[in-house]
Amino acid sequence: MTQSEGEKKKVILTCAQPTGKLTLGNYLGAVRNWSNMLENHECYFGIVDLHAITTPAHPATLRQNVFDCVAQYVACGLDPEKSHQFAQSHVIGHTELAWVLTCLTPIGELQRMTQFKDKAAKLGFKTAETEDGEVKFSHEGARPQASINAGLLCYPVLMAADILLYNADLVPVGEDQRQHMELCRDLAQRFNHQFSDTFTIPDAFVPKTGAKIMSLTEPTKKMSKSDENERATLYVLDEPDQIKKKIASAVTDSEAVIRSTPEKPGVSNLLTIHSALSGQTIGELEEHYAGKGYGALKEDLTEIISASLQPVREKYHELIKDKAYLKSVLAQGAAAAQKRAYRVLGKVYRKVGFPERERT
Numbered sequence: 001m002t003q004s005e006g007e008k009k010k011v012i013l014t015c016a017q018p019t020g021k022l023t024l025g026n027y028l029g030a031v032r033n034w035s036n037m038l039e040n041h042e043c044y045f046g047i048v049d050l051h052a053i054t055t056p057a058h059p060a061t062l063r064q065n066v067f068d069c070v071a072q073y074v075a076c077g078l079d080p081e082k083s084h085q086f087a088q089s090h091v092i093g094h095t096e097l098a099w100v101l102t103c104l105t106p107i108g109e110l111q112r113m114t115q116f117k118d119k120a121a122k123l124g125f126k127t128a129e130t131e132d133g134e135v136k137f138s139h140e141g142a143r144p145q146a147s148i149n150a151g152l153l154c155y156p157v158l159m160a161a162d163i164l165l166y167n168a169d170l171v172p173v174g175e176d177q178r179q180h181m182e183l184c185r186d187l188a189q190r191f192n193h194q195f196s197d198t199f200t201i202p203d204a205f206v207p208k209t210g211a212k213i214m215s216l217t218e219p220t221k222k223m224s225k226s227d228e229n230e231r232a233t234l235y236v237l238d239e240p241d242q243i244k245k246k247i248a249s250a251v252t253d254s255e256a257v258i259r260s261t262p263e264k265p266g267v268s269n270l271l272t273i274h275s276a277l278s279g280q281t282i283g284e285l286e287e288h289y290a291g292k293g294y295g296a297l298k299e300d301l302t303e304i305i306s307a308s309l310q311p312v313r314e315k316y317h318e319l320i321k322d323k324a325y326l327k328s329v330l331a332q333g334a335a336a337a338q339k340r341a342y343r344v345l346g347k348v349y350r351k352v353g354f355p356e357r358e359r360t
């Protein structure tokens, strides 16, 4: 039976943090793939401003970043007529469900999360696991007055709530979110087991190419918007001259052979970006560049990136001037998301044993 014959569309939910500018990693590992799913799925795209405050955020910047993010979503091809785009803080249910799930989550599971340990390390904390699986934090060497807030620890539970609140079937994400997705699935199973079937167990959908775009300056690290080195990260809104400079200074190696191998992380990363944008396979690219130098690869790559991002950049600059339109996209998205969220939250509250509220 085809979908048009009445089969229910699968529900897709995914989110990104409103950090202002989407990186090429966000684009290739995430947003671009979402736009290919609009036709055949019911799509919810969240802008997770509640997650954003787990690290210090300036209020005016955060507010503006949410609009920048929705403008970039739409510019990247997420048609608001075919999807629901919402700010996480606009929908009641995310924090409520997160609390219920928090009460089903052992602290140790959260302390062992790779991203949590990475974030703690950035604050100068060392973590070590004892033989019985307990995680110890040493403050030695931590920045003066640095502390790890509980939000950072509970971050993955809120993410699980984002997904389960919509009973999503599929969650398209980059490689770095796999561990969080596992926790989400575990929590759904734990809840279902304890209180009877409630949540759909969601599947992560990780793209074949582009799931992990690496830093241009340290290609063993993922490309990230929090990188202090501005040459490390390409942004969707970068102008052609910025793209040229960043690609020109991208780290390669001294071998001058264009091949994708674990020993050549810099070159492999450039080939991955090329492949994700040009559609050619890595094998085809290796063949094409046999005997050529890194200069040729970098020149072509600069052009491909600039050309691919030009329409996104132009559309963004048009949209960002129209705040009323962006607000209407968020309002429509929040209304649809809220409808679905209330249904699931109501079910969860009943199963947990909270009394129904009498209407007055």
Ligand code: TYM
Binding pocket: 013, 014, 015, 016, 017, 018, 024, 025, 026, 027, 028, 029, 030, 031, 048, 051, 158, 159, 160, 162, 163, 171, 172, 173, 174, 175, 176, 177, 210, 211, 212, 213, 214, 222, 223, 224
């Ligand atoms: P965030 O905002 O860091 O990233 C948004 C999406 O971009 C992907 N991504 C990458 N893909 C390839 N290469 C990279 N270098 C790269 N960097 C980022 C991420 O995997 C992600 O898919 N915790 C999430 C936000 C979140 C969420 C959710 C995601 C909150 N609730 C519910 C899905 C479902 C995050 O910080 O993504």
